[in-house]
Amino acid sequence: MQFTLNGREVDVAAHPMRRLLDVLREDCELTGTKEGCGEGECGACTVLIDGQAVVSCLVPFAQVDGRDVRTIEGADAQALQRAFMDHVGAQCGICTPGMIMAAMSLGPDPTRKQMQEALAGNLCRCTGYEAIYRAIGEAKRANRRTPLGVESIG
Amino acid sequence: MRSVVSTLELRRPRSIREALTMLRDDGPFVPLAGATDLYVALNFGTLTATRFLDLWPLEPLRRVEMRGDVLSLGALVTYTSLTRSRLVTQRLPMLVDAARLVGGVQIQNRGTIGGNIANGSPAGDTLPVFAAADAVVVARSASTERRIPFVELYSGYRTTVLRPDELIVAVEVPALHGGQWFRKVGTRAAQAISKIVIAAIDGDAPRVALGSVGPVVVRARRAEQALAAGQGIDAAVAALQTEISPIDDVRSTAEYRRVVAGNLLREFWTRATGRPRPDA
Numbered sequence A: 001m002q003f004t005l006n007g008r009e010v011d012v013a014a015h016p017m018r019r020l021l022d023v024l025r026e027d028c029e030l031t032g033t034k035e036g037c038g039e040g041e042c043g044a045c046t047v048l049i050d051g052q053a054v055v056s057c058l059v060p061f062a063q064v065d066g067r068d069v070r071t072i073e074g075a076d077a078q079a080l081q082r083a084f085m086d087h088v089g090a091q092c093g094i095c096t097p098g099m100i101m102a103a104m105s106l107g108p109d110p111t112r113k114q115m116q117e118a119l120a121g122n123l124c125r126c127t128g129y130e131a132i133y134r135a136i137g138e139a140k141r142a143n144r145r146t147p148l149g150v151e152s153i154g
Numbered sequence B: 001m002r003s004v005v006s007t008l009e010l011r012r013p014r015s016i017r018e019a020l021t022m023l024r025d026d027g028p029f030v031p032l033a034g035a036t037d038l039y040v041a042l043n044f045g046t047l048t049a050t051r052f053l054d055l056w057p058l059e060p061l062r063r064v065e066m067r068g069d070v071l072s073l074g075a076l077v078t079y080t081s082l083t084r085s086r087l088v089t090q091r092l093p094m095l096v097d098a099a100r101l102v103g104g105v106q107i108q109n110r111g112t113i114g115g116n117i118a119n120g121s122p123a124g125d126t127l128p129v130f131a132a133a134d135a136v137v138v139a140r141s142a143s144t145e146r147r148i149p150f151v152e153l154y155s156g157y158r159t160t161v162l163r164p165d166e167l168i169v170a171v172e173v174p175a176l177h178g179g180q181w182f183r184k185v186g187t188r189a190a191q192a193i194s195k196i197v198i199a200a201i202d203g204d205a206p207r208v209a210l211g212s213v214g215p216v217v218v219r220a221r222r223a224e225q226a227l228a229a230g231q232g233i234d235a236a237v238a239a240l241q242t243e244i245s246p247i248d249d250v251r252s253t254a255e256y257r258r259v260v261a262g263n264l265l266r267e268f269w270t271r272a273t274g275r276p277r278p279d280a
């Protein structure tokens, strides 16, 4: 199966019905994408396909044929990652890669409501979400002040 | 994951015609769209089917267009594309309201209307919308195309009149007059399967449909007639109670659903009668 993975053309041989999540973790050795629930509920396994957030535990591998897949390893999300550290937006950390991938779709200076909607499919058992919203708010503001934002996903 | 995938087969047709030919000549296959229902079952290990047909690359099934006065929605149209569509926002705003409340963003980006309809869960959020709108399901096989009125699609709990060699290719929605209204009652705003869901259209001939109050979506004809005949909302709520058959399950109880169904009808009618009629 040929597709673009974190900006590089790749050709990965794997069974077409395997979950994208498993192919990424086991065949592509990209273990940043986590499995939480395995039923689409928690968002820990969120990656971007053609720029759209999806849960990779519910994507048959065949369906990334010719598409553009972006995982946390290639997200180029330093501003978000730093803000998550600064605001303790990550505690145990299992939800964090998915949170950051889901947050990538937000524009600059998102409102609280926009953040809640973008992250509605991402569960966190540790932080109570407040620190996550603060982190994203700051990263997206900082990003706006930096014309050459580090978050462009190409 | 609790399923072994190495024994599963996936066919990848390049056109709708090729898909239909595969279904006719080599079937049966289970159609695979956004996989947000099927892969939950795969993860649980409850999927018994072993042969699948991938519809996802079939771009013509993503069209949203007007055919004369009819709004045609391709089977692969996702919740996200519904909320972004100007046509759907203008013609069928209650479907946009329904789409915004499905799952979270990740599910909205992948879940399709064809999947929601074919899956046939009585809690499927788009089902009452299509039932109230008098929508028509376009089912195609290699040799025929049928137009099935949405209210005749389900033959029982999660079963449809679709034949194994047929695909849903589109849903057609006629022009609607009157205000549209959608409400979903669940445990929280996001990622919650409905305890009860209602779609309704006001006007001289009000139309009301409810989900999660029976084995299949219910078009509440008796309640509609009571409202149209001016018998008042109490009579309409009483009529509604005779046409729903909710059960106790993990999400709610039969009693709760009966009370809330009545309350939702009242809320709809209060809004409908408090607003100037479109023809007034």
Ligand SMILES: Cc1cc2nc3c(=O)[nH]c(=O)nc-3n(C[C@H](O)[C@H](O)[C@H](O)COP(=O)(O)OP(=O)(O)OC[C@H]3O[C@@H](n4cnc5c(N)ncnc54)[C@H](O)[C@@H]3O)c2cc1C
Residues within 6 Å of the ligand: A039, A040, A041, B030, B031, B032, B033, B034, B035, B036, B037, B038, B039, B040, B055, B075, B076, B101, B102, B103, B104, B107, B110, B111, B112, B113, B114, B115, B116, B117, B118, B119, B123, B124, B125, B126, B166, B167, B168, B169, B191, B192, B193, B194
């Ligand atoms: C976390 C989560 C939250 C969810 N929240 C909601 C919710 O709030 N409301 C709601 O209604 N649903 C919800 N769902 C269920 C699901 O997302 C929807 O039912 C969705 O619309 C299914 O579409 P799909 O394309 O993913 O279907 P798939 O899983 O690909 O297919 C579902 C069924 O439809 C059949 N099928 C698909 N396309 C066709 C076609 N064109 N012709 C014939 N048969 C076809 C398949 O064979 C299968 O039986 C949720 C699911 C998850 C995992």
Ligand code: FES
Residues within 6 Å of the ligand: A034, A035, A036, A037, A038, A039, A040, A041, A042, A043, A044, A045, A046, A055, A056, A057, A058
């Ligand atoms: S592991 Fe995919 S959504 Fe939870």
Ligand code: FES
Residues within 6 Å of the ligand: A089, A090, A091, A092, A093, A094, A095, A096, A123, A124, A125, A126, A127
């Ligand atoms: S930090 Fe532990 S689940 Fe979010």
